[in-house]
Amino acid sequence: MTRSAPEIEQAIDAVRADVARLHAELVRYGLVVWTGGNVSGRVRLSDDGSGDLFVIKPSGVSYDDLAPENMILCDLDGAVVPGTAGSDRAPSSDTAAHAYVYRHMPEVGGVVHTHSTYAVAWAARGEEIPCVITAMADEFGGPIPVGPFAIIGDDSIGRGIVETLRGHRSRAVLMQNHGPFTIGVNAADAVKAAVMVEDVARTVHHAREAGPLIPLPQEAIDRLFDRYQNVYGQSADARR
Amino acid sequence: MTRSAPEIEQAIDAVRADVARLHAELVRYGLVVWTGGNVSGRVRLSDDGSGDLFVIKPSGVSYDDLAPENMILCDLDGAVVPGTAGSDRAPSSDTAAHAYVYRHMPEVGGVVHTHSTYAVAWAARGEEIPCVITAMADEFGGPIPVGPFAIIGDDSIGRGIVETLRGHRSRAVLMQNHGPFTIGVNAADAVKAAVMVEDVARTVHHAREAGPLIPLPQEAIDRLFDRYQNVYGQSADARR
Amino acid sequence: MTRSAPEIEQAIDAVRADVARLHAELVRYGLVVWTGGNVSGRVRLSDDGSGDLFVIKPSGVSYDDLAPENMILCDLDGAVVPGTAGSDRAPSSDTAAHAYVYRHMPEVGGVVHTHSTYAVAWAARGEEIPCVITAMADEFGGPIPVGPFAIIGDDSIGRGIVETLRGHRSRAVLMQNHGPFTIGVNAADAVKAAVMVEDVARTVHHAREAGPLIPLPQEAIDRLFDRYQNVYGQSADARR
Amino acid sequence: MTRSAPEIEQAIDAVRADVARLHAELVRYGLVVWTGGNVSGRVRLSDDGSGDLFVIKPSGVSYDDLAPENMILCDLDGAVVPGTAGSDRAPSSDTAAHAYVYRHMPEVGGVVHTHSTYAVAWAARGEEIPCVITAMADEFGGPIPVGPFAIIGDDSIGRGIVETLRGHRSRAVLMQNHGPFTIGVNAADAVKAAVMVEDVARTVHHAREAGPLIPLPQEAIDRLFDRYQNVYGQSADARR
Numbered sequence: 001m002t003r004s005a006p007e008i009e010q011a012i013d014a015v016r017a018d019v020a021r022l023h024a025e026l027v028r029y030g031l032v033v034w035t036g037g038n039v040s041g042r043v044r045l046s047d048d049g050s051g052d053l054f055v056i057k058p059s060g061v062s063y064d065d066l067a068p069e070n071m072i073l074c075d076l077d078g079a080v081v082p083g084t085a086g087s088d089r090a091p092s093s094d095t096a097a098h099a100y101v102y103r104h105m106p107e108v109g110g111v112v113h114t115h116s117t118y119a120v121a122w123a124a125r126g127e128e129i130p131c132v133i134t135a136m137a138d139e140f141g142g143p144i145p146v147g148p149f150a151i152i153g154d155d156s157i158g159r160g161i162v163e164t165l166r167g168h169r170s171r172a173v174l175m176q177n178h179g180p181f182t183i184g185v186n187a188a189d190a191v192k193a194a195v196m197v198e199d200v201a202r203t204v205h206h207a208r209e210a211g212p213l214i215p216l217p218q219e220a221i222d223r224l225f226d227r228y229q230n231v232y233g234q235s236a237d238a239r240r
Numbered sequence: 241m242t243r244s245a246p247e248i249e250q251a252i253d254a255v256r257a258d259v260a261r262l263h264a265e266l267v268r269y270g271l272v273v274w275t276g277g278n279v280s281g282r283v284r285l286s287d288d289g290s291g292d293l294f295v296i297k298p299s300g301v302s303y304d305d306l307a308p309e310n311m312i313l314c315d316l317d318g319a320v321v322p323g324t325a326g327s328d329r330a331p332s333s334d335t336a337a338h339a340y341v342y343r344h345m346p347e348v349g350g351v352v353h354t355h356s357t358y359a360v361a362w363a364a365r366g367e368e369i370p371c372v373i374t375a376m377a378d379e380f381g382g383p384i385p386v387g388p389f390a391i392i393g394d395d396s397i398g399r400g401i402v403e404t405l406r407g408h409r410s411r412a413v414l415m416q417n418h419g420p421f422t423i424g425v426n427a428a429d430a431v432k433a434a435v436m437v438e439d440v441a442r443t444v445h446h447a448r449e450a451g452p453l454i455p456l457p458q459e460a461i462d463r464l465f466d467r468y469q470n471v472y473g474q475s476a477d478a479r480r
Numbered sequence: 481m482t483r484s485a486p487e488i489e490q491a492i493d494a495v496r497a498d499v500a501r502l503h504a505e506l507v508r509y510g511l512v513v514w515t516g517g518n519v520s521g522r523v524r525l526s527d528d529g530s531g532d533l534f535v536i537k538p539s540g541v542s543y544d545d546l547a548p549e550n551m552i553l554c555d556l557d558g559a560v561v562p563g564t565a566g567s568d569r570a571p572s573s574d575t576a577a578h579a580y581v582y583r584h585m586p587e588v589g590g591v592v593h594t595h596s597t598y599a600v601a602w603a604a605r606g607e608e609i610p611c612v613i614t615a616m617a618d619e620f621g622g623p624i625p626v627g628p629f630a631i632i633g634d635d636s637i638g639r640g641i642v643e644t645l646r647g648h649r650s651r652a653v654l655m656q657n658h659g660p661f662t663i664g665v666n667a668a669d670a671v672k673a674a675v676m677v678e679d680v681a682r683t684v685h686h687a688r689e690a691g692p693l694i695p696l697p698q699e700a701i702d703r704l705f706d707r708y709q710n711v712y713g714q715s716a717d718a719r720r
Numbered sequence: 721m722t723r724s725a726p727e728i729e730q731a732i733d734a735v736r737a738d739v740a741r742l743h744a745e746l747v748r749y750g751l752v753v754w755t756g757g758n759v760s761g762r763v764r765l766s767d768d769g770s771g772d773l774f775v776i777k778p779s780g781v782s783y784d785d786l787a788p789e790n791m792i793l794c795d796l797d798g799a800v801v802p803g804t805a806g807s808d809r810a811p812s813s814d815t816a817a818h819a820y821v822y823r824h825m826p827e828v829g830g831v832v833h834t835h836s837t838y839a840v841a842w843a844a845r846g847e848e849i850p851c852v853i854t855a856m857a858d859e860f861g862g863p864i865p866v867g868p869f870a871i872i873g874d875d876s877i878g879r880g881i882v883e884t885l886r887g888h889r890s891r892a893v894l895m896q897n898h899g900p901f902t903i904g905v906n907a908a909d910a911v912k913a914a915v916m917v918e919d920v921a922r923t924v925h926h927a928r929e930a931g932p933l934i935p936l937p938q939e940a941i942d943r944l945f946d947r948y949q950n951v952y953g954q955s956a957d958a959r960r
Contacts, residue, residue, distance in 0.1 A: 029273060033749060033919050034912055036855065115855045115919070121927035124852045126934045132364045134391065134418045135276065135355045151854065151940050152947060177936055178854045192274055199273050199355070205930060207361035210445060214366045216417055220391050227392060269513060372604045374631065374658045375516065375595045432514055439513050439595070447601035450685060454606045456657055460631050467632065509753060612844045614871065614898045615756065615835045672754055679753050679835070687841035690925060694846045696897055700871050707872065 003045060015041040015055045015187070016068040016085075022191045023057060023066050029195045031116040035060045038092040041187030042102055042109045043073075049106030052076060056098055058089040076103045093152060100158020101183060105166065110187035112194040115179045118201035122146075123174040129197075129204050132213045134224055136200045141169030141225035144197055149176040157181075169225060172197040243285060255281040255295045255427070256308040256325075262431045263297060263306050269435045271356040275300045278332040281427030282342055282349045283313075289346030292316060296338055298329040316343045333392060340398020341423060345406065348423045350430035355419045358441035362386075363414040369437075369444050372453045374464055376440045381409030381465035384437055389416040397421075409465060412437040483525060495521040495535045495667070496548040496565075502671045503537060503546050509675045511596040515540045518572040521667030522582055522589045523553075529586030532556060536578055538569040556583045573632060580638020581663060585646065590667035592674040595659045598681035602626075603654040609677075609684050612693045614704055616680045621649030621705030624677055629656040637661075649705060652677040723765060735761040735775045735907070736788040736805075742911045743777060743786050749915045751836040755780045758812040761907030762822055762829045763793075769826030772796060776818055778809040796823045813872060820878020821903060825886065830907035832914040835899045838921035842866075843894040849917075849924050852933045854944055856920045861889030861945035864917055869896040877901075889945060892917040 003011065019041045026032045026039065040056035042049075055071045072091040073084045078099030080087050092098070098111045122129055122144075129144040131137055136144075147164040150156035161181050164173040171193040172182045180197050184190030207213055243251070259281045266272045266279065280296035282289075295311045312331040313324045318339030320327050332338070338351045362369055362384075369384040371377055376384075387404040390396035401421050404413040411433040412422045420437050424430035447453055483491065499521045506512045506519065520536035522529075535551045552571040553561045558579030560567050572578070578591045602609055602624075609624040611617055616624075627644040630636035641661045644653045651673040652662045660677050664670035687693055723731070739761045746752045746759065760776035762769075775791045792811040793801045798819030800807045812818070818831045842849055842864075849864040851857055856864075867884040870876035881901050884893040891913040892902045900917050904910035927933055 033915050115853075115923075117919075117923050118926060120853055120855075120923045121930065124924065124927035124933050125931050127931065132417060133355075133360055135360075149934075149940075151944060153943070177852060177934055195273050199357070203355075203357050203360045204364065205926060206358060206445060207364035209449065209929065210361065211365050211367065213364050214389075214417055220389075223393070224391060372657060373595075373600055375600075435513050439597075443595075443597050443600045444604065446598060446685060447604035449689065450601065451605050451607065453604050454629075454657055460629075463633070464631055612897060613835075613840055615840075675753050679837075683835075683837050683840045684844065686838060686925060687844035689929065690841065691845050691847065693844050694869075694897055700869075703873070704871060 008043075008045060011043050011045070012053070012055070012073060012084075013068070015043045016071045016073075018187050019055045019057070019071050020066050020068045022187050023063055025191050025195065026112075026114060027063050029198065031114040031194060031198055032063070033115075035062060037114040038094055038098075038112070039187055039191055040092075040095075040098045040102075040111045044109070049102070050076065052102065052106075053081065054098060054102050054111075056095055057092050058086060059092050061089070074099060094157070096152075096155065097157040097161065097181070100155050101161055101181075104158075104162045105183065107185070108183045108190075110184045110190035112182045112184075112187075112190040113179065114194055114198070116194070116198035116201070118205050119144075119172075119174055119180040119198050120178075121205065122201055123176055123179055126176045128174070129201055130213065130215075131221055132204060132207065132216055133200065134216070134220075135196070136204075137216060137221040137224035138228035139193070139196045140172060140200070141229075142221060144170050144172050144174060144180075144200070147173040147175040147181075149178070248283075248285060251283050251285070252293070252295070252313060252324075253308070255283050256311045256313075258427050259295045259297070259311050260306050260308045262427050263303055265431050265435065266352075266354060267303050269438065271354040271434060271438055272303070273355075275302060277354040278334055278338075278352070279427055279431060280332075280335075280338045280342075280351045284349070289342070290316070292342065292346075293321065294338060294342050294351075296335055297332050298326060299332050301329075314339060334397070336392075336395065337397040337401065337421070340395050341401055341421075344398075344402045345423065347425070348430075350424045350427035352422045352424075352427075352430040352434040353419065354434055354438070356434070356438035356441070358445050359384075359412075359414055359420040359438050360418075361445065362441055363416055363419055366416045368414070369441055370453065370455075371461055372444060372447065372456055373440065374456070374460075375436070376444075377456055377461040377464035378468035379433070379436045380412060380440070381469075382461060384410050384412050384414060384420075384440070387413040387415045387421075389418070488523075488525060491523050491525070492533070492535065492553060492564075493548065495523045496551045496553075498667050499535045499537070499551050500546050500548045502667050503543055505671050505675065506592075506594060507543050509678065511594040511674060511678055512543070513595075515542060517594040518574055518578075518592070519667055519671060520572075520575075520578045520582075520591050524589070529582070530556065532582065532586075533561065534578060534582050534591075536575055537572050538566060539572050541569070554579060574637070576632075576635065577637040577641065577661070580635050581641055581661075584638075584642045585663065587665070588663045588670075590664045590670035592662045592664075592667075592670040593659065594674055594678070596674070596678035596681070598685050599624075599652075599654055599660040599678050600658075601685065602681055603656055603659055606656045608654070609681055610693065610695075611701055612684060612687065612696055613680065614696070614700075615676070616684075617696060617701040617704035618708035619673070619676045620652060620680070621709075622701060624650050624652050624654060624660075624680070627653040627655040627661075629658070728763075728765060731763050731765070732773070732775065732793060732804075733788065735763045736791045736793075738907050739775045739777070739791050740786050740788045742907050743783055745911050745915065746832075746834060747783050749918065751834040751914060751918055752783070753835075755782060757834040758814055758818075758832070759907055759911055760812075760815075760818045760822075760831050764829070769822070770796070772822065772826075773801065774818060774822050774831075776815055777812050778806060779812050781809075794819060814877070816872075816875065817877040817881065817901070820875050821881055821901075824878075824882045825903065827905070828903045828910075830904045830910035832902045832904075832907075832910040833899065834914055834918070836914070836918035836921070838925050839864075839892075839894055839900040839918050840898075841925065842921055843896055843899055846896045848894070849921055850933065850935075851941055852924060852927065852936055853920065854936070854940075855916070856924075857936060857941040857944035858948035859913070859916045860892060860920070861949075862941060864890050864892050864894060864900075864920070867893040867895040867901075869898075 147160040182193035387400040422433035627640040662673035867880040902913035
């Protein structure tokens with residue numbers, strides 16, 4: 001993949017627009033409060049992904065003030081690309097975790113992190129969400145796994161995400177005592193996963209409060225997951 | 241019933257407009273997230289219903305983008321009517337279930353499916369919602385029943401809906417491990433049932449969390465249901 | 481009190497405007513779904529209240545379509561005043577209950593009924609809401625009482641409201657298996673009570689789920705209630 | 721610190737604008753109903769804080785009607801400054817508590833009080849919120865403490881807030897049977913704390929309903945709190 005400078009510019013602008021716009025979905029679905037939460041999107045520039053960039057939200061800025069031009073462009077080590085729009089600001093404090101995921105999972109095109117209520121509630125108990133509803137089988141293909149306890153400051157959050165999700169059907173992980181991180185083929189797909197993980201976290205929470213849940217047969221989960229990944233939507237990747 | 245071509249066109253357009261508009265009610269009442277959920281409405285063209293059509297939402301399309309012209313017209317086998325507006329898109333992945341209901345229940349003019357939180361919570365336990373509040377007696381005339389576990393891919397969901405709701409007072413069924421399907425005399429009536437089933441699912445859930453519920457006497461349920469079906473609203477079918 | 485015809489007209493118009501506008505508060509605070517719930521306001525025309533009228537919502541009409549001119553004017557027997565704006569429509573199916581309250585409690589200037597979630601949850605258990613938070617002492621001066629089970633069709637709902645609230649500090653009653661009715665010095669005051677009863681019903685519900693509640697001393701409840709009725713707001717009746 | 725009259729005017733106007741605008745955040749995050757809740761902000765005029773003023777909401781006025789010019793300017797004894805904009809109205813009934821905090825904690829630049837649902841639920845049990853999620857360690861550096869039972873009418877609420885929060889990492893206190901008060905370096909910071917305390921109150925409530933919580937190691941709490949106070953956001957005080 002060789003891209004001309006204008007093509008690169010255009011690719012960056014497209015991801016900036018997507019990432020800025022998609023933050024509004026976190027607000028719409030009540031997944032974030034104040035300046036919490038963040039969305040990033042990969043800018044694909046290289047064949048093996050190693051030369052890619054990503055766009056992420058600035059740190060501690062109101063959701064009302066997010067716009068494509070104040071999104072921040074980073075390299076895969078999480079360093080801000082100097083001289084680009086927004087580069088005078090600090091990127092999200094979760095930038096290192098996003099960068100780690102992009103470095104180690106070249107297929108990932110978007111990462112989202114929130115502290116959405118019910119997903120964090122499962123995370124505070126270190127308990128995976130059992131797959132007992134068909135929408136969850138469709139979307140995640142099984143339970144939502146829990147990742148290790150890790151705190152900000154080094155690569156441990158990123159590593160925990162990658163080790164949990166690599167090879168897993170689920171695009172969401174509940175980092176223990178912390179909250180959900182989701183991945184996707186692009187930023188929109190990761191945001192969808194963030195919306196859905198809170199939706200199933202809330203539904204299964206309430207379901208279980210009131211009595212025993214009926215398990216879904218594994219064979220049904222497999223069929224639902226397979227169909228949804230391949231048939232749902234307007235084309236093979238329409239859900240994305 | 242013989243209708244001229246312009247009359248048929250007009251009838252289709254009216255249902256398209258209704259179905260597009262009614263999806264916004266699912267959003268307003270928080271019954272759906274992302275592209276989940278679907279509303280359909282029957283276009284009455286034949287005396288016994290067998291020659292009717294129905295209009296349904298496209299698959300995997302954002303609620304912000306729904307408009308009359310991208311709703312999809314299907315026959316009662318669930319096949320898209322070629323050459324009509326929106327026919328270049330795939331219809332909702334639940335189209336087969338809607339079609340089955342229209343084929344087997346000619347009195348049904350609207351079908352709605354959501355994954356609304358509390359209704360799904362009861363469905364995940366396979367537990368019917370007991371009729372303990374007067375609003376529920378009014379609207380559903382008794383408990384909300386549970387339908388069989390069935391997964392997408394054949395007629396089993398549609399059959400489960402029809403077998404559960406045929407002859408039942410309730411216009412809502414909780415398909416086990418899946419979620420609510422509602423029916424009505426038209427799309428608006430089915431949407432109202434979807435709104436009300438979530439409302440009672442949530443209320444009775446919270447009521448029961450905190451202690452024993454007082455049963456409603458059957459005689460009171462019968463009187464309330466009868467009155468509501470015949471008196472409430474601006475005329476006999478105003479609620480619809 | 482003798483009023484000229486234009487004065488009467490003006491008084492009616494003012495209540496129509498209030499009642500139409502206040503329905504939007506039920507929507508804003510999530511107390512109603514679809515066409516459920518109703519607000520009414522007394523039009524004071526007589527010294528002892530017996531010759532008054534009241535304005536109420538039409539039955540089964542969308543909240544989006546409520547306007548002063550389609551509110552319905554009734555006499556204190558609940559009969560629509562013929563020839564007045566909106567008189568071609570049926571009034572709320574709860575009109576008889578509102579009328580009974582106005583007939584028997586001349587000091588009441590507004591009545592509200594909703595099926596708000598948590599208030600109905602307490603009503604479904606026939607359990608009064610204990611007064612354990614200062615906001616509840618302020619507003620209601622003690623627990624929210626439960627009224628008898630009564631169904632629509634005669635005076636039993638109205639009688640149950642009056643017998644429960646007459647002489648009680650609370651402006652709200654939870655009618656068993658049904659839901660809250662609130663009263664006030666005018667429609668706005670009754671709407672405020674409807675908003676507050678759901679707020680305290682929800683808060684005390686969640687509080688008690690998680691462990692034992694600390695009772696409020698009766699003496700503190702008395703002092704809080706007294707202060708709030710006499711000091712809070714911009715003047716003695718500003719809260720109204 | 722000596723300020724000219726125009727500088728003082730400008731400082732007051734800036735706080736009026738902030739305080740009026742920030743009330744909308746209480747509504748946005750669902751922390752208040754009707755006219756409940758209040759935000760105030762200190763106007764810094766003196767070196768040791770003793771000659772400062774503060775701006776607070778009027779009592780019992782709708783959130784729709786709040787504007788800079790009807791905010792009320794008070795001295796640190798809670799007395800309205802005569803002849804200033806809004807001084808014809810009564811200030812919030814919690815003004816004495818705000819004044820007490822400003823008098824005794826010169827570093828505090830903003831105070832907020834709400835009756836937000838889950839924070840009040842913990843307060844009704846007199847139970848502190850344990851620090852089990854990283855967002856809470858970031859923001860509050862440990863558990864959210866409970867303050868004494870105190871009712872309006874003297875200095876006991878203000879004293880309870882100050883005695884609980886002085887020297888405490890938390891900017892939020894749950895006053896028993898009453899609700900949360902939060903403080904901050906300015907009004908925006910106190911509002912952020914009010915938003916976050918409800919967020920963690922709700923999340924930890926739901927988490928604990930469903931099973932045992934995993935404690936956060938004290939050392940992790942300390943590191944998270946330290947980092948967040950010093951690194952997060954666009955500069956050392958960006959979160960404010």
